[in-house]
Amino acid sequence: MLLTGWGRYPTVTSQVTAPGNVDALTKQLPAYPSGTCLIPRGAGRSYGDSALAEQVVSSRFLDNFIALDADNLRISCGAGVTLAEVLRLCVPQGLFPPVLPGTKHISMGGAIAADIHGKNHHVDGTFCDHVESISLALASGELVHCSRSENSELFHATCGGMGLTGVIVEARLKLAKVSSVSINTESIAAANLKESLTLLNEHNEKKYVVAWVDCLARGAALGRGIIHCGDHSDAGELRHRESSSIGVPFTTPGLLLNRVTMATFNNLYFNRHSWAKGARQQYYDKFFFPLDSIRNWNRLYGSRGFLQYQFVLPDESAESGLTEILGAVSSAGKGSFLAVLKRFGAANENLLSFPRAGLTLTLDFKFEPSLLSLLDELDAMVLAHGGRLYLAKDARMSEAVFKQSYPNWEAFKAIKDRVDPDGLFASMQSNRLGLSGADMGSSTA
Amino acid sequence: MNILIIGANSAIANAVARRYAARHCSLFLVARNEKRLQTQRQDLEVRGAKRVGIHVLNVLEHDKHAEAIKAGHAFFDGADIDIALISHGSLPDQDAAEADFELAKREIDVNGLSVISLLSHLIPPFKAQGRGILAVVTSVAGDRGRQPNFIYGAAKSLVSTYLQGLRGKLLPHGIHVVDIRPGLVDSPMTAQFEKGALWSTPELVAAPIEKAIDGKRHTVYVPGYWRIIMGIVCSIPEVVFKRLKL
Numbered sequence: 053m054l055l056t057g058w059g060r061y062p063t064v065t066s067q068v069t070a071p072g073n074v075d076a077l078t079k080q081l082p083a084y085p086s087g088t089c090l091i092p093r094g095a096g097r098s099y100g101d102s103a104l105a106e107q108v109v110s111s112r113f114l115d116n117f118i119a120l121d122a123d124n125l126r127i128s129c130g131a132g133v134t135l136a137e138v139l140r141l142c143v144p145q146g147l148f149p150p151v152l153p154g155t156k157h158i159s160m161g162g163a164i165a166a167d168i169h170g171k172n173h174h175v176d177g178t179f180c181d182h183v184e185s186i187s188l189a190l191a192s193g194e195l196v197h198c199s200r201s202e203n204s205e206l207f208h209a210t211c212g213g214m215g216l217t218g219v220i221v222e223a224r225l226k227l228a229k230v231s232s233v234s235i236n237t238e239s240i241a242a243a244n245l246k247e248s249l250t251l252l253n254e255h256n257e258k259k260y261v262v263a264w265v266d267c268l269a270r271g272a273a274l275g276r277g278i279i280h281c282g283d284h285s286d287a288g289e290l291r292h293r294e295s296s297s298i299g300v301p302f303t304t305p306g307l308l309l310n311r312v313t314m315a316t317f318n319n320l321y322f323n324r325h326s327w328a329k330g331a332r333q334q335y336y337d338k339f340f341f342p343l344d345s346i347r348n349w350n351r352l353y354g355s356r357g358f359l360q361y362q363f364v365l366p367d368e369s370a371e372s373g374l375t376e377i378l379g380a381v382s383s384a385g386k387g388s389f390l391a392v393l394k395r396f397g398a399a400n401e402n403l404l405s406f407p408r409a410g411l412t413l414t415l416d417f418k419f420e421p422s423l424l425s426l427l428d429e430l431d432a433m434v435l436a437h438g439g440r441l442y443l444a445k446d447a448r449m450s451e452a453v454f455k456q457s458y459p460n461w462e463a464f465k466a467i468k469d470r471v472d473p474d475g476l477f478a479s480m481q482s483n484r485l486g487l488s489g490a491d492m493g494s495s496t497a
Numbered sequence: 498m499n500i501l502i503i504g505a506n507s508a509i510a511n512a513v514a515r516r517y518a519a520r521h522c523s524l525f526l527v528a529r530n531e532k533r534l535q536t537q538r539q540d541l542e543v544r545g546a547k548r549v550g551i552h553v554l555n556v557l558e559h560d561k562h563a564e565a566i567k568a569g570h571a572f573f574d575g576a577d578i579d580i581a582l583i584s585h586g587s588l589p590d591q592d593a594a595e596a597d598f599e600l601a602k603r604e605i606d607v608n609g610l611s612v613i614s615l616l617s618h619l620i621p622p623f624k625a626q627g628r629g630i631l632a633v634v635t636s637v638a639g640d641r642g643r644q645p646n647f648i649y650g651a652a653k654s655l656v657s658t659y660l661q662g663l664r665g666k667l668l669p670h671g672i673h674v675v676d677i678r679p680g681l682v683d684s685p686m687t688a689q690f691e692k693g694a695l696w697s698t699p700e701l702v703a704a705p706i707e708k709a710i711d712g713k714r715h716t717v718y719v720p721g722y723w724r725i726i727m728g729i730v731c732s733i734p735e736v737v738f739k740r741l742k743l
C-alpha cells in the first residue's frame with residue numbers, strides 16, 4: 053500500500069503487517085530474507101520518512117495494557133497503546149503521563165523511539181527519562197529486556213533510536229500524580245524575538261512553557277509571539293471528558309494555505325491572544341492538544357504534503373541564530389501556520405535523542421520544490437550555530453548534516469550492528485542518513 | 498453485568514470487550530489462542546473489568562461447545578448472563594473454497610454451523626434465567642450473494658436467517674436477539690486488502706455495537722452507512738447484478 057508520514061511527504065509503496073501479539077512478531081522477524089528493509093511503525097505521527105520502508109511492521113495490535121500500579125505510579129503496556137488511551141485510563145485515577153507531545157494520538161513505541169519532549173522539557177526532561185524498562189524484539193526474534201541497569205547500552209540506543217535496533221513491544225513508564233483535569237494557564241504577548249526569549253527565560257521555573265512565534269512578521273516585529281505557561285491545577289475534578297473533533301474529509305487544494313491566508317491567520321491569532329492574555333483555567337486536552345480538535349489537519353496542506361522543520365540551538369548562539377533563520381524564512385515568504393519556540397533543559401544519555409540545552413523552534417512548510425533549497429540553507433545556519441534537527445520531523449536532511457550534528461551516531465551504529473548484524477531494521481530516513489543499508493528504491497516524491 | 502464472548506480474540510470483539518471492561522463488567526472470554534486470551538484478560542482487568550475468565554475452544558470441535566458454555570456459567574457462579582456475544586469468523590479464499598468442498602464445508606462450519614451449535618447450548622440456560630441478550634456478529638456479505646465471497650456470505654446469511662426466526666421464538670422468554678452486520682473493517686481477517694474510504698476500524702464499530710446491544714436493536718449495520726449501501730446493492734436487478742464482480 054502507499055504509505056506516508058504525517059507530513060504526507062514523501063510517499064512510499066510498502067507492505068504493512070500487523071502481528072496479533074508478541075509471539076507472532078518474534079516468529080515473523082527472523083523469517084525475512086536478507087536484504088529486507090523493515091521498520092516498526094506506531095501511529096504514523098512522525099512527519100517525514102522515519103517510519104517508512106519497503107516492509108513495515110505495525111504495533112497496532114500490540115495495544116494491550118499489562119498493569120497499572122496506582123500506588124507506585126507505574127504503568128506497563130504494549131508499544132501500540134496510544135497516549136490517548138493512557139490518558140483515558142489514568143486521568144480519572146489522578147495519574148498523568150510525565151511528558152506529552154502536541155498530539156495524544158501517538159503510540160508508546162513511537163514516543164520512546166523518538167524520545168519525545170513536551171512543554172516541560174526544561175523541568176522534567178524527555179519521555180524516556182521516565183521510562184523504566186522496555187522489552188525489545190531483535191531481528192533474530194529474541195526478546196530482550198532493557199533498562200538503565202540491564203542491557204543499558206541497548207536501552208540508551210533504543211530510546212531515541214528511531215526503530216533501528218528492533219521492535220519495542222512493551223514498556224514500563226513512571227507516571228505523575230495530578231489532582232485535577234485542569235491546567236492553570238497564562239498567556240503573555242511578546243513584541244519581538246528578544247522579548248519572546250526574555251519571557252521564556254523569566255518563566256523557566258513554570259512547569260509547561262512554550263511560545264508561539266509569528267514568523268511572517270518582519271522588521272522590528274520579527275519574532276513577535278505569545279508565551280503560554282501552565283501548571284496542573286489543584287482545584288477541580290478528575291473526570292475524563294470525551295473531546296470532540298471535526299475532520300478534514302479530503303485533501304484540500306494546497307492553495308488555501310498561501311502567504312495571505314497564513315498572514316491573516318497569524319494576525320488574528322496574535323491579536324486574539326494579545327487581548328485575551330492573563331490567567332485562566334483550561335481542560336488539559338485543550339491545553340496540550342489544540343490541533344487534535346481537527347482530525348487530519350495535515351490534509352489542509354494539499355496533495356503534495358508539507359514538511360516540518362524543527363531544530364535546536366545552544367543558548368549561546370540562540371538569539372543570533374534564530375534572528376538569522378527567522379529572517380531567512382520571512383524574506384523567502386515561506387511562512388508557517390505554526391512556529392513554536394521552546395526552551396530545552398539539559399540533554400540525556402540516549403545516543404540519538406534530539407533535545408539538548410538551548411532553544412528549539414518548529415516551523416511548518418507546505419511542500420514545493422523550491423522549499424528544499426531553502427531548507428538546505430537553513431541547515432547550514434543551524435550547523436553554523438552548533439544546532440541540530442529533530443529526526444521525528446525530518447524527511448530530507450543530508451547524511452553529512454546528520455553526522456556532523458549527532459556526534460554519537462558512531463556509537464549508535466556500533467550497537468545497532470551488534471544487535472542487527474544483517475541490517476534488517478532500516479527506514480528511508482536511516483538509509484539516507486547512512487545509519488543502515490543501501491538505497492531503497494520505490495520512493496516517489 | 499456478566500458478559501460471555503465467544504471468538505473473544507477477534508479484533509472487533511476485543512474492541513467491544515474493552516468498552517464493557519471500562520464499565521466494570523465481568524467478562525468470560527472464549528477463543529482458541531490461549532496466550533492471546535491471557536494478554537487480553539490482563540488488559541481488560543487494567544481497563545476496569547470486575548473479573549475476567551478465559552476458556553480455550555476451537556469452534557470446529559462441536560462436542561466441546563457444551564463444556565465451554567458450562568465453564569462460563571461456573572465462572573459467573575450461576576448468576577445470570579446478561580449478554581452473550583458470538584464473534585468468531587473466517588474469510589476464506591473464495592476460489593479455493595469453490596474448488597474444494599472440504600474447505601467450503603469447514604468455512605461454512607466456522608461461520609455458520611458452529612454458531613448455531615453454540616446458540617443451541619446457550620438457549621436453554623437463557624430460557625431458564627428468563628432474560629438476557631444474544632448478540633451475533635454476522636456480515637453485510639450475507640445480504641446478497643456476491644461473486645468474491647458467496648460461500649462466506651451464504652454461511653453468514655444462514656446465521657442471519659436463523660436469528661430472525663429465533664428472535665420471535667425467544668420473545669416470550671424475555672430474551673433479546675441482536676444481529677450485528679459489519680461492513681468493511683480493518684482487522685486481521687482483512688489484512689490482505691487495500692483499504693479505501695469505506696473502511697472502518699474495530700474501535701470505530703465497537704461503539705455502535707455496544708449501543709445496539711444495550712439498546713436491544715434487532716439488526717444493526719456498523720458503521721450505519723452500510724444499511725444504505727446494502728439497500729442499494731440489494732435493489733440492483735439480478736440481470737444487472739449477475740454481471741457485477743463486486
Ligand SMILES: Cc1cc2nc3c(=O)[nH]c(=O)nc-3n(C[C@H](O)[C@H](O)[C@H](O)COP(=O)(O)OP(=O)(O)OC[C@H]3O[C@@H](n4cnc5c(N)ncnc54)[C@H](O)[C@@H]3O)c2cc1C
Pocket residue numbers: 058091092093094095096097098099102103111131132152153154155157158159160161162163165166167168169170171213214215216218219220221343444445479
Ligand atoms: C500534531 C503533532 C504534534 C507533535 N508534537 C510533538 C512534540 O511536542 N514533541 C515531540 O517530541 N514530538 C512531537 N510530535 C512528533 C511525534 O511525537 C513523534 O514523531 C512520535 O515518534 C510519533 O509516534 P508514532 O507512534 O506516531 O510513531 P511513528 O510515526 O509511527 O514512528 C516514529 C518512529 O518511531 C519508531 N517506532 C514506532 N513504534 C516503534 C516500536 N514499537 N518499536 C521501535 N520503534 C518504533 C518508528 O520506526 C519511527 O522511527 C508531534 C507530532 C504531531 C503530528
Ligand SMILES: NC(=O)c1ccc[n+]([C@@H]2O[C@H](COP(=O)([O-])OP(=O)(O)OC[C@H]3O[C@@H](n4cnc5c(N)ncnc54)[C@H](OP(=O)(O)O)[C@@H]3O)[C@@H](O)[C@H]2O)c1
Pocket residue numbers: 504505506507508509510528529530554555556557584585586587607634635636637638678679680681682683684685686687
Ligand atoms: N473485518 C471485516 O471486514 C468484517 C466484515 C463483516 C463481518 N465480520 C465478522 O466480524 C467478526 C469478527 O471478525 P474480525 O474482523 O474481528 O476479524 P478477526 O480479528 O480475524 O477475528 C476472527 C476471529 O475468529 C477466530 N476463529 C476463526 N476460526 C476459529 C475457530 N475454528 N475456532 C475459534 N476461533 C476461530 C479467530 O481466531 P484466531 O485469532 O485464533 O485466529 C479470530 O480471533 C467475524 O465473525 C467476521 O466474519 C468482519
